[in-house]
Amino acid sequence: MDDMEDTTIFSTLKSFKSLISGPDHSLLETEPAYGRSDLQKLYTKRVELEEAAERVRSHTSLLQLTQEKQQMELSHKRARIELEKEAHSSSRDLQREIDRNRELLLKIRRLEEREEKANQALNEQMENNKALKRNLEELHKKANVKDSKLTEADQMISELKDETRRLNQKIQIQESKFSTQNLEIQALQEQLDVQRKKYQDVSQRYQNLQSSHSISTESELKMKELERRLALQEQDSVIVKNMKSEMVRLPELEREIKRLREENCFLRETKENNSLLKEETEGLRKKLERVERVMEEKLKAELEKEKLEQELQAWENIGQAAGLNIRKPEDLSREVIQIQQRELNLKQQNYTLNSRKAIDEVAQTQAGAGHLKAKFLELKLVLLYVGQERDGMRAILESYDSELATSEYSPQLMFRVKEAEDMLQKVQAHNTEMETQLSKAQEEAGSFKLQVQMMTAELEALKEQHVSNAEKNTLATAEEVSSLRQKIEELEAERQRLEEQNNILEMRLERHNLQGDYDPVKTKVIHLQMNPTSIAKQQHAEEVEQLRLECQLLRDRIRKIEAGGGVTKDDTTLIIPPSQEILDLRKQMESAELKNQRLKEVFQKKIQEFRTACYVLTGYQIDITVENQYRLTSVYAEHMEDSLLFKSTGPVGSGSMQLLETDFSRTLTGLVDLHLFHQKSIPVFLSAVTIELFSRQTVT
Amino acid sequence: MSKTLKGITLKGSAELVAEFFSFGINSILYQRGIYPAETFTRVTQYDMSLQLTTDAKLKNYLTNVISQLKEWLFDCTVQKLVVVITCLETNEVLERWQFDLECDKTFFLPDQCKYESIQEEIRSVIRQITATVTFLPLLETACAFDLLIYTDKDLEVPEQWEESGPQLIDQSEEVRLRSFTTTIHKVNSMVAYKRTNST
Numbered sequence: 001m002d003d004m005e006d007t008t009i010f011s012t013l014k015s016f017k018s019l020i021s022g023p024d025h026s027l028l029e030t031e032p033a034y035g036r037s038d039l040q041k042l043y044t045k046r047v048e049l050e051e052a053a054e055r056v057r058s059h060t061s062l063l064q065l066t067q068e069k070q071q072m073e074l075s076h077k078r079a080r081i082e083l084e085k086e087a088h089s090s091s092r093d094l095q096r097e098i099d100r101n102r103e104l105l106l107k108i109r110r111l112e113e114r115e116e117k118a119n120q121a122l123n124e125q126m127e128n129n130k131a132l133k134r135n136l137e138e139l140h141k142k143a144n145v146k147d148s149k150l151t152e153a154d155q156m157i158s159e160l161k162d163e164t165r166r167l168n169q170k171i172q173i174q175e176s177k178f179s180t181q182n183l184e185i186q187a188l189q190e191q192l193d194v195q196r197k198k199y200q201d202v203s204q205r206y207q208n209l210q211s212s213h214s215i216s217t218e219s220e221l222k223m224k225e226l227e228r229r230l231a232l233q234e235q236d237s238v239i240v241k242n243m244k245s246e247m248v249r250l251p252e253l254e255r256e257i258k259r260l261r262e263e264n265c266f267l268r269e270t271k272e273n274n275s276l277l278k279e280e281t282e283g284l285r286k287k288l289e290r291v292e293r294v295m296e297e298k299l300k301a302e303l304e305k306e307k308l309e310q311e312l313q314a315w316e317n318i319g320q321a322a323g324l325n326i327r328k329p330e331d332l333s334r335e336v337i338q339i340q341q342r343e344l345n346l347k348q349q350n351y352t353l354n355s356r357k358a359i360d361e362v363a364q365t366q367a368g369a370g371h372l373k374a375k376f377l378e379l380k381l382v383l384l385y386v387g388q389e390r391d392g393m394r395a396i397l398e399s400y401d402s403e404l405a406t407s408e409y410s411p412q413l414m415f416r417v418k419e420a421e422d423m424l425q426k427v428q429a430h431n432t433e434m435e436t437q438l439s440k441a442q443e444e445a446g447s448f449k450l451q452v453q454m455m456t457a458e459l460e461a462l463k464e465q466h467v468s469n470a471e472k473n474t475l476a477t478a479e480e481v482s483s484l485r486q487k488i489e490e491l492e493a494e495r496q497r498l499e500e501q502n503n504i505l506e507m508r509l510e511r512h513n514l515q516g517d518y519d520p521v522k523t524k525v526i527h528l529q530m531n532p533t534s535i536a537k538q539q540h541a542e543e544v545e546q547l548r549l550e551c552q553l554l555r556d557r558i559r560k561i562e563a564g565g566g567v568t569k570d571d572t573t574l575i576i577p578p579s580q581e582i583l584d585l586r587k588q589m590e591s592a593e594l595k596n597q598r599l600k601e602v603f604q605k606k607i608q609e610f611r612t613a614c615y616v617l618t619g620y621q622i623d624i625t626v627e628n629q630y631r632l633t634s635v636y637a638e639h640m641e642d643s644l645l646f647k648s649t650g651p652v653g654s655g656s657m658q659l660l661e662t663d664f665s666r667t668l669t670g671l672v673d674l675h676l677f678h679q680k681s682i683p684v685f686l687s688a689v690t691i692e693l694f695s696r697q698t699v700t
Numbered sequence: 701m702s703k704t705l706k707g708i709t710l711k712g713s714a715e716l717v718a719e720f721f722s723f724g725i726n727s728i729l730y731q732r733g734i735y736p737a738e739t740f741t742r743v744t745q746y747d748m749s750l751q752l753t754t755d756a757k758l759k760n761y762l763t764n765v766i767s768q769l770k771e772w773l774f775d776c777t778v779q780k781l782v783v784v785i786t787c788l789e790t791n792e793v794l795e796r797w798q799f800d801l802e803c804d805k806t807f808f809l810p811d812q813c814k815y816e817s818i819q820e821e822i823r824s825v826i827r828q829i830t831a832t833v834t835f836l837p838l839l840e841t842a843c844a845f846d847l848l849i850y851t852d853k854d855l856e857v858p859e860q861w862e863e864s865g866p867q868l869i870d871q872s873e874e875v876r877l878r879s880f881t882t883t884i885h886k887v888n889s890m891v892a893y894k895r896t897n898s899t
Contacts, residue, residue, distance in 0.1 A: 511874070513800070514798070514874040514876065514890050514892060515796075515868055515869070515872055515874060515892055516780075516782060516796055516798055516866050516867075516868050516869075516892065517866065517868070518779075518780075518850055518866060520853075521853065522852065522853055523779055523780075523850045523851065523852060523853060524850070524851060524852075524853050524855070524863055525782075525848050525849070525850050525851075525863065525864055525865065525866050526848070526849055526851060526857055526861045526862065526863055526864065527846055527847060527848045527849065527861065527862070527864050528761065528764060528765060528847070528860055528861055528862075529860055529861065529862050530761070530860065531761065531846045531847065532758065532761060532844050532845055532846065533784070533786055533844040533845060533846040534846075535844075536788055536842075536844035537788060537791070537844070540788045540789075540842075
């Protein structure tokens with residue numbers, strides 16, 4: 001603004017100068033134009049000057065105005081700034097006021113809350129107050145009640161006191177009565193004594209009486225016993241007489257006994273003999289039976305013999321009848337054998353035939369079959385022959401049977417029938433065998449036929465092969481070669497496998513060998529018995545054992561030391577040599593203990609003496625049962641439990657005692673009142689009690 | 701055993717092998733620390749310095765075994781000699797030094813059987829034994845050793861000897877070492893040791 005002012009000022013100055021110089025120029029330029037023009041010029045100059053001055057004035061006024069304006073503006077601005085500042089400050093004040101307001105509001109609220117709480121507390125307090133007041137009232141009431149009760153109790157007390165006074169009076173009256181009665185008692189006691197004496201006399205007499213009674217009873221008993229004994233003795237005498245008579249008989253009895261014993265032995269022997277004889281008889285009976293059986297059998301055998309002889313004759317007759325040159329059964333068997341031989345021959349022929357067939361298969365199959373057939377027919381013929389023979393035999397048998405018609409029909413017949421049947425069966429068996437052989441032969445023939453056919457087929461095949469061999473020669477060889485190659489490859493593979501296995505096994509063997517394995521069949525392992533390892537192991541074990549023992553001993557020692565606390569008199573192997581101080585202290589300890597012991601003994605003895613002296617002299621045994629309590633038992637006490645208890649009151653050593661109530665003391669209430677309450681002397685009381693007890697004890 | 705020995709007899713071979721075993725066992729005991737090193741003294745054998753024990757009991761034991769072994773070598777009835785090293789506390793077998801013996805009974809005196817070559821071979825074997833100690837696991841606990849001899853089944857067991865088990869190692873690693881031969885006896889050496897858990 002100031003620059004603006006300055007520039008305006010400079011600009012105005014410049015313009016003024018230019019103005020001034022302008023007219024000068026104009027003046028200078030127009031210098032030659034003299035004359036009127038000078039006045040005009042002057043006038044124009046003046047006018048111009050005045051205009052210029054006016055302009056200048058206006059300028060200055062403008063400037064001033066502008067300055068004033070600027071000043072105004074400045075002042076405006078300042079005012080504005082101030083206003084703004086004021087506004088800011090006022091706004092800040094506002095904000096502060098607002099914050100304060102808020103705070104105050106919060107405070108107000110808090111205060112209100114506190115008020116409320118206080119009110120609540122107040123209310124609660126009021127309630128508590130009310131409750132307390134109520135309690136108070138109740139307590140007051142209770143107090144009143146109690147007061148009333150108290151007053152009542154006081155009244156009661158006063159009444160009781162009156163009563164006690166009355167009772168005391170009564171007691172006194174009664175005491176007087178009691179004393180009078182005591183006197184009476186004494187009198188009565190004297191009478192009692194007299195009575196007792198009488199009673200004793202009477203009792204003595206009574207005892208005498210009783211003793212005499214007992215004596216009499218005893219004597220009576222003795223008498224009875226003696227009478228019994230007498231009776232027994234009489235019985236005994238009778239018995240003795242009988243015994244004597246019996247004794248006389250003794251020798252006879254002995255003789256009889258001997259005789260009887262001899263008889264006994266004899267009888268026993270005879271008994272044995274009897275048993276033996278019985279066994280013999282049994283044996284003989286059995287023999288008899290056997291012999292009888294044998295006789296029967298003999299008879300039977302003779303009968304059979306007769307039968308067999310007859311049969312033989314019949315068989316011989318058969319031979320004659322049949323014409324087969326049969327005289328003995330051997331001939332029959334021979335015939336049979338012959339038949340069998342024929343059969344064998346047939347069989348052999350069969351076999352030969354079969355063998356021939358086997359040899360001549362290819363050429364003579366049909367001829368063989370024809371042969372077979374021929375043989376088959378032959379065999380059939382043989383069969384027929386054999387059958388005919390059989391029939392013949394059967395006929396013979398039948399004829400034989402028919403011949404025989406007389407005695408012993410059925411058993412012989414049966415026997416013969418059996419034989420015949422046996423023969424039949426044999427022949428049948430032969431038949432079946434022949435038939436089976438025939439069938440076999442047929443089968444063989446069939447099989448041979450088949451073989452022949454096969455052989456012919458093979459022959460043809462071989463012939464074909466021969467024909468085609470030339471063609472297929474190369475193929476066969478190629479096939480063979482390929483098969484052989486395959487085999488070779490397989491074998492090679494196996495060989496490789498086996499080689500690998502072998503290698504592996506060898507490696508394993510090697511490994512085991514390295515490790516130290518061995519074949520127990522071929523080798524054994526030995527070493528010296530006293531070898532360093534065993535010695536070292538032993539030593540090790542011994543060391544360990546020793547260490548263990550040491551450990552144990554140390555542990556025991558430690559335990560004892562901890563428990564005992566010093567002197568250990570055990571036999572530990574580790575003995576620490578005790579120092580001189582320790583020995584001295586030990587000796588001192590021992591002497592102190594001995595002193596202690598002796599003092600205790602002496603003290604014990606003295607106390608015992610004192611106590612016995614007290615007991616004897618005063619008549620009371622004083623025991624301290626509980627602290628400050630003393631129990632006194634009198635010498636003349638009737639029962640063991642009768643005792644008086646005294647308690648020490650006041651400081652120790654003052655000697656003030658009080659009697660405590662016991663059962664015994666309740667029986668001595670008179671003495672208690674007299675000596676303790678009135679006279680207040682314990683020794684007097686005690687001596688009174690002793691006198692009392694003494695008087696009770698001795699009633700003389 | 702002079703160096704000018706031309707051929708070698710069965711007796712000579714047996715003595716050679718027995719001598720080898722004596723020194724070999726001493727080396728093993730020294731190297732593995734079974735006995736303390738101060739109980740060994742240095743001797744010269746096979747043109748090298750070897751350790752020999754001075755402990756009287758041990759010496760006695762070794763001479764007993766070796767003398768018996770010599771007899772058996774002469775009879776060709778021994779198949780193996782084994783040095784078994786056991787741990788005293790756990791009674792486990794930790795190492796096994798096994799020497800296999802092959803006896804060529806059809807011995808014949810060969811033309812050239814030089815004592816020097818045999819000695820050279822024995823030297824290499826003993827050197828190898830010393831070298832194997834480098835890879836064998838440490839024997840940390842107190843150990844004791846035992847000598848086992850594998851013989852033919854029908855051999856008569858002498859008085860102070862007894863039969864025993866083979867005392868094999870459970871889970872072992874085996875290493876085959878060099879062998880040497882005197883043309884009558886061939887000795888193969890190997891060592892088996894217990895596999896440690898870290899390996």
